[in-house]
Amino acid sequence: MAIQEIAIKDIVYREDLYPRQEVDNNLIEKYQQSVELLPPIKINQVNILIDGRHRWNAHQRAGATSIKAEIIQTESEAHLEILAYELNSLHGKQLTNAEKKKFAVKKCELLTIKEISRIILVQERTVRDWTHTKRKELEEYRNERIFADNLRAWNTQADIAEKYGVSRQTVSDIIKKYAENGKIAKSGEILDFKPFPYSIWNLAKSDETSYFGAFPKVYMENLLYYFTELMSTVYDPFSGNGTSVDVCKAMRRRYYCSDRIVIPGREDDIKQWDIADGLPEDLPLPDLAFLDPPYWVQAENKYSKDSQDLANMSLDNFYATFEGFLKELIGRKAKKIAIVIQPTQYKNYLTYEDHIFHFAKVLEAKYKIEMRCILPYSSQQYNAQMVEKAKEKKICLGLHRDLVIWRLV
Template sequence: MIDEQRKVSEIVFRSDLYPRIASDPLTVQKYAEDLSVLPPIEINQHNEIIDGWHRWTAHKKAEVETIPVTVTVTTSDAHLLELAIERNAAFGLQLSNDDKQAMARRIYHVTAESERAEKKRHLAKILSVSPSTVQTWLSRIDKDTKEARDKRIFAKWLACWTLEEIGSSESLTKQAIEVICQKFSELGNFDKPAQTLALYSEPDWKPPIYNVWKQQEKTTGVKHFGNSEVRWLDNLLYLYTEPFDVVIDPFAGGGSTIDVCKRRMRRHYVSDRKPIVERETEIRKHDMIGDAGKIQTPSVPRWKDVSLVYLDPPYWKQAEGKYSDDPTDLANTTLEEFTGALAGIVKAFGSKLKASQRDKPSFIALIIQPTQWKADDRGFADHVGDMLRLVNLPVDMRYSVPYESQQCTAQMVMWANENKRCLVLTREIIVWRVG
């Protein structure tokens, strides 16, 4: 502590850190009558009042320029508030029970969860109340804090964080997180058809009946070149997954898979070779193409929980240069390289899913459109045919997913007329069954 003089005008009063709800004008008037008998006020290194609001206000009332102060270094706002409460308990106007409760809650709110048990004992001491009283005051905060913590853990569990990652982020042990996450897993053991019915209860949603999914126009959402059509993905989740199953999307783009999975209560492992900045905390960074073109699948915690792998890759020349100038980017490779890499990705996921020993099938869905307009000499590149030829997995279904509003430019129409060629509007989703 350091005793010195400060200008009255330099003193900072923060009402959010002062432990008295109501001030007393009579006390200010009494103090102003004889400032010389008053002890110094206490402030911190930032000139913020720890104790002595009435004495400081009395100096302002008397219109004096300086005031004696004692400087105490504080480490945080909570530290300042605790010191203010302790000083008030020693002398001056005592806090009412309402004041004490308000101050206890304010300090407790900013206390780390691991320190809260000790903090309750400390608050009981400095506020001169029983531990049971403090417990009663803070029980709602404990409940709210636990609910908020469990919501965060649930969101991370849905996003396929490991137990170690969740524990580190929440300052809890792996064992504690395992107990909490086990409760989430048990939710999936209830009536899954009923859960699905509840999750798909929107009045404008209808289950897919046919394998042609016409879409009038692209759904609005996060803008990103080649972003997945959410309705098609939603249909796939409905057909091939159940609540709390894991969905993998290694070509995350704008992150629409995250949004749909959250809404439908599906766990999700979402990655991209270059996550967009605005979602880089949600989309993992992972490149499916490693050194020397080697396929590298993401490090999913439990492959046994994976029901669906959703692949919406760059459509070769249609996306050339849109994502990067990297020659290993699928959009920038030769047709032979693109075809080999894409088939290799499907096969790699197939091998992982086969090895997971699930008691029911998993599925790999690939959405792709033939390349024509941007291909050399406008040649028709049948990506669907190539994948069916190279991937030795049983096909569960093929879906046609056109945009009804899709139109070609006048230049494209003129070329088609002059060369007696049809323009590509088709787009397909191939779904392979594994296991």
């Protein structure tokens, strides 16, 4: 038995560990008179108090700086909980049924029915009844997490089964059940959603965020509505602010989202990845790859000042890097590829670079255009001075993005 002198201030008191919360003040006062005669308290290897709260309090009141403690090695949280309960039940008055029930409900996440029944000496059937509602809530919460993990397309069902200690069949049943749940119809559309009926996607009001170049949510909803199905896998290697993540979650699409720079708070849903390194190894076959790259120099230094940022490259490097990546996606046989980009009008609007035609050339051998949509900007993006200048030079100002969706043939 390892008994040591431990500093009072180092003892860790965990309120949740003990079956009974009330403190017996008279007992502490009695103990306080003769702390040196008290048997050692029991703590574990990281100083968590397992048994001896009154003795510890008595030492504190007596102004002692250390206390004798027996150190018990606990192997797990469950082991610690069981010991704390058993040792505390050995002395003092019997626990009431209400106290036992409270303990059972509190501990049923961590301990099995069998373990609880053995510790509190109550039949398993009673423990099962007492904990029914709580166990249902816990199961619901676990199932939601299983479903959320499955939407992150880098997780396989086998990974998830292992993580939650359930069978693959259970994982597959939960996914099936949850896919068709909630505020969406069976096909995965948001119930109050109204798709754009025509190929010009006019926004009634902009839902732009503070993230430069974020793709409006409504556009993403339409893209997924028209070109994917419930539980399709969507790959977005330029996730930025994470519009795809949010809309995929709402419409029950699996998503593989990444970006060169992951904005803080999005680490669970967006992976850090530079497209110059090709396709990530754990990417499953995408039903739809959605590519929303920086619109070249229009976004210069907006996302970062790094030379690896597509917005900061020369035009040749921009095409070489992006098209190299596109070829890998083609090689991987992504079922659909959607690209959104605005033509660049630069050098005082005199030079016009229509990017989408470059990309179309790379895709044309293996892919067929399924649809081309025009995504207009508001004319407010040009001020009166710019418009005057353009008029003088007989220049027509560009005011739209192209969104083209290709299908593997």
